[in-house]
Amino acid sequence: MISEELREEVYKCIKCGLCMNACPVYKQLYFEGASPRGKVQLIKKVLEGKLEPSEYFHSLLFTCLLCENCSVNCPSGLKVDRLMKAMRAELERKFGLPWQKRMVFHLLRSSRLLPFAMFWGRTLGPTLLSMFAKSGKMGTIPYARFPRINPVPLAKQFPETISPDKPKAGRVLYFTGCATNYMFENVGRSVIAVLRRLGVEVIIPRRQMCCGLPIFLSGARQMALNNIHHNLEILGLEKVDAIIVDCATCGTALKKEYVHILEELGENAEPARTVAEKVLDISQYLSRFDLKKFLGPVQGRVTYHDPCHLVRSQAVKEEPRRLLKLIPELEFVEMNGADACCGGGGTFQWEHPDVAAGITRKKIEAIEQTRATLVASGCPGCRLQIHGNLESELIQVVHPVELIAKSMKQRESSS
């Protein structure tokens, strides 16, 4: 059941329509059902018992990136995204999940099957892909532009506790998330290298699982509960200064979503609140240090893309930019609409490739206009979507921490 508090939310909508111009999906489709206002009004009808949830209603709820532009632009403060998420959870009981999602989520909720699948993905992936057409795409992204799976998962490349050479400047738990662990190993290595250089002890809990966000945002809250409880348990074990994440999405799960879900399910949300207070995006954590003296020059021109899950879900906007601006000789240039959604939206780009393609095109244009050689963004989903849709091979897509690590290395090798 949708909580009483969220049910009252619908009466905050005065239908002024300010959310519509803020909604990237509406601005592709231009009909009311695709807009936040339309969805809120339909949810209101459902909650009042005046509309039986149909397949079509269900599909409209998933014609949404959950980018939260509507929520932050709503003058009356209606939490549109939370209402949408709760309604998706309601409908999952009625309509279930599509088989593809069921299959993937089954992997994500298992600590044994996921490494197994990744191993075979790594081994057989290229052969499997060569069987598909070269021009083939998954959603908007050509197969050829997907990153390779890490040869060895990141967590297996390091001991569980990585101690710095010099006196300890801090102690953190590092929640690597699936993307870094299995796909973006250089991001993880950069996080570890940077923290070591700063004298921070890093613990990578061996038993961490997928944060579960793709599962519960699809509505399958019960299915994700095991991941949530498990992660909360292991993240609560150690006494640390912070729990750091390099993934905007994992950060949002740990900082916000776990608390909301447990509260709405009427479970004890206290452990989630305790963990949430400790969670910091890597850019936030690094802001605590005086980095300047560790940094050497990096050539290039960089622009920054705000992931929805950082800029809106967590209100992290300035920290990553400050990091990039610290790097000597690296030129920082702001793109138009840096905080506009890239169109990825997790599984959205695969479910609605046409809509996503239109949204992503605007992002790519904004990037190209800056004539940057580097695009930095703290979200693996955004990096996949942007890299996957860039036509130029001259623009590299990175996590800000990769540039910090590179800059530190420059300094070290020159001194």
Add this chain to the structure above:
Amino acid sequence: MLKENVLQQLVSIVGPERCKTAKEDLLTYAYDAYAYEFRPDAVLFPKSSDEVSAIMQIASAHDIFVTPRGAGSGLGSEALAKQGGVVMCFTMMNRILEVNTANRYAVVEPGVVISELQKQVERHKLFYPPDPGSATVATMGGAVAMNAGGMRGVKYGVTRDYLLGLEIVLPSGEIMTTGTITTKDVTGYDLTRLICGSEGTLAVLTKIVVRLLPKPQTKRTLQAIYDKMDAAGTTVSKIIEAGIVPATLELMDKTIIKALEDFAHLGLPLDAEAILLVDVDGDFETVEKQAETVADFCREQGAREVRVSASEEENEQLWAARRSAFGAVARMRPNCMIEDATVPVSYLTSAIKKVIEIGERNNVLIAVLAHAGDGNLHPLILCDQRDSDEMERVHKSMDEIVDYALSVGGTLSGEHGIGITKSKYLTKQLSETGLRMMRGIRKLFDPQGILNPGSFLEDRQS
């Protein structure tokens, strides 16, 4: 209900993707930004004048009601299918066809969002002044059909003042153009301005030609803070009387200030009774001088403090917040009935006092917002539609506000339109002869009465 064969004909014009009949879609086209709901039988999304013409031909052949609609940000059910039939929605017909810098005009399709046009022409150092609070939502078609006003009315006038010409489709399906692209044009009746503000009762808009101005060099936003509402009201009348013409002159009371601050966190003074938000624009020297004059004026009339915004960004934030006023008050109560009565500007202070008195006497929560410079009041009546006793008091208050405005030579509606919410007052302002003329004009355009039936012109007494 639409007959299946008629629906098939309509689908054959726009295709199945642009003809929506699912219950969910019909529900989402049943509302605007006001209180009432009317469910259409189908929603069509034309993309060209030819499609609109074809739809109207079928509609007139089969006596199908058609109600044109833009973004649905109206405040009086004007664009709702009050008697069923088809809603013709223009959000997908939204191209800016031309921005002509040599002759300073633009040609747009009706679905273009007002702020989108403003942004585009500003790239050419041009300026489209009409700026309704809903500019980031509302479409140009809606703005013309309703003769939208807005915040820059005091200096720049309203939509009507920027219209050069139109392409329209008559209920019969005939396509015709009105006006020209020149500023001066006295050839025949001014049908352009007749269509403007006709609330979708005469013809369907398919192209709009607007006049553009050179973009003012710069602007400055002032925030004058008052401990007394009276003093704020008097300042407005004095500014106008003194011949100063600010670009905008907005007044908001403490309820609005609080709602905006809760949303936008701009550091607005929560203890103030009123704020005047004033824009001056023009070339650098004039703006500098005018800003000072206005600031002095405000202080003389008792402003506690006058803040001048430091940057363009701060200007933007303030105005973005002002745009959110209507939505932001929804934090307080579930519904907001927005009044629109307008008085001659010298009556502004007494009108505000009257509104406050009416609210207190009827035990109704009224927040006062006003495009003060042109006497256009926006009392926001905060209520809960689910409470019928309260709603009775709300309607009584609205009656009294209208009566007051008319008693001092004002008007029922400054810019929101009549729709169904104010049609009951129509005879208070228009004579029998006036109404007869209007109905005659409508009959000429739409003999079958298929366009936007149930509109303000319908004779409700009979």
